[in-house]
Amino acid sequence: MPTPAPASVPVQDQPPGTPSPSGALDRFFKISERGSTLPREIRGGFATFFAMAYIIVLNPIILGSAKDMYGHQLDHGQLVTATAVTAAFTTLLMGVIGNVPIALAAGLGVNTVVALQLAPRMSWPDAMGMVVLAGIVVMLLVATGLRERVMNAVPLGLRKGISIGIGLFIMLIGLVDSGFVSRIPDAAHTTVPLQLGGDGHLNGWPVLVFVLGVLLTLALIVRKVPGAILISIVGMTVLAVIVNAVAKVPSWGLTVPKWPGNPVATPDFGLLGKVSLFGGFEKVGALTGILFVFTVLLSCFFDAMGTIMAVSDEAKLTNAEGEMPGMNKVLLVDGLAVSLGGASSSSATTCFVESTAGVGEGARTGFANIVTGALFTVALFLTPVATMVPSQAATPALLAVGFLILSTSIKEIDWADYTIAIPAFVTMLMMPFTYSITNGIGMGFITFVVLRLAAGRGREVPAAMYVVSGVFAFYYLMPALGLT
Secondary structure, three states: OOOOOOOHHHHHHHOOOOOOOOOOHHHHHOOOOOOOHHHHHHHHHHHHHHHOHHHHHHHHHHHHOOOOOEEEEEEEHHHHEEEEHHHHHHHHHHHHOOOOOEEEEEEHHHHHHHHHHHHHHOOOOHHHHHHHHHHHHHHHHHHHHHHHHHHHHHHHHHHHHHHHHHHHHHHHHHHHHHHHHHEHHHHHOOOOOOEOOOOOOOOHHHHHHHHHHHHHHHHHHOOOOOOHHHHHHHHHHHHHHHHHHHOOOOOOOOOOOOOOOOOOOOOOOOOOOOOOOOHHHHOOOHHHHHHHHHHHHHHHHHHHHHHHHHHHOOOOOOOOOOOOHHHHHHHHHHHHHHHHHHHHHOOEEEEOHHHHHHHHHHOOOHHHHHHHHHHHHHHOOHHHOOOOHHHHHHHHHHHHHHHHHHHHHHHHHOOOOHHHHHHHHHHHHHHHHHHOOHHHHHHHHHHHHHHHHOOOOOOHHHHHHHHHHHHHHHHHHHOOOOOO
């Protein structure tokens, strides 16, 4: 795929063939300055939306299946609206203020914490209030410059390890969500956690659609076809609709590729604003309440950090030191998004790693977010249509983008320096193996500090890395200390 010019390169110094700025839209989003074009941004916005539209279905399932301490459950229709409207608004906000192609939506992992740890010990408004407080703390960290200092303190080699780890993580997400690999039930009494297909074999039309989608996407990328990822998603969706119509397919997972009988759905905004900021502390006590907020904060802080690093590196938005100009604006919107997610009862909203699908399609600016946000807005009224794209059609994009991230980042790690190579290795493995960006970052940070100290190079470790590694160590020790 075409390699864009770095964000810091002036337009007049860009390679021949780079489009010249034209119009207020181009100048505001710096589309030409970043070596992109309007069609690329639009394609990227569409690709990102299709890659993450599943959240409109999945988030209501996760939150709606849980009960609070009073036995109350959140309404499914209201959760769909809350998820879509928050994703739309925060994604648009990131596009306009941050001017980066990073879309946001309810964070997976954080919503499980809210559903399974917070809600059972308090009311739903109390639980969402703690999410709001976590977002406020994130914004305070941004305002003091601490969050950006933490990100800038990460050595370049470790940053690349984070990017590669996320690449491997989203590849595993694609394989699991498509059904190409599946979790072996505990009843099997085996130490092998995953297997091919649902029973050790590749069976069924949905898996075939996924395999064809992967091959098509990679073939189009090899041929350098513009719009490769988006073409594959649309083409495989059409194929899936046809297959579903003519064959007896027992299950496609969350989304059935079938044109809905009634494509229009009326949004229900009933959950917006149903928040109690400090009610949870009355239920569980001050210490437990603080630890709950800390748990949400840690997950949101470092999941977003890893995603922002990976997307900015892949989009070539960083300078020679690996830092992204205007980072504080991006981090501020991310912190605000966490609070807005709690305020809408859709759980913490955060940067989505699936944004790499749009970057892989050529997106380099916040205009791609305008497209993605607009599609989430349309989804408020056309949710049945927006969610008819099966994961088997969308997830091939994650495998392709995972490869692109790995291929561009792995050569920039100094493998001869074990004090950086081993932490990078730990980071990139722990993300997919623990199914968590935060765990990968935490274990990589701790390993980096320990190895630099062991090598007698402790003075080379930034103070922020010591502090963050200490926080992670405390986080992992919390169960042993009886603090969970």
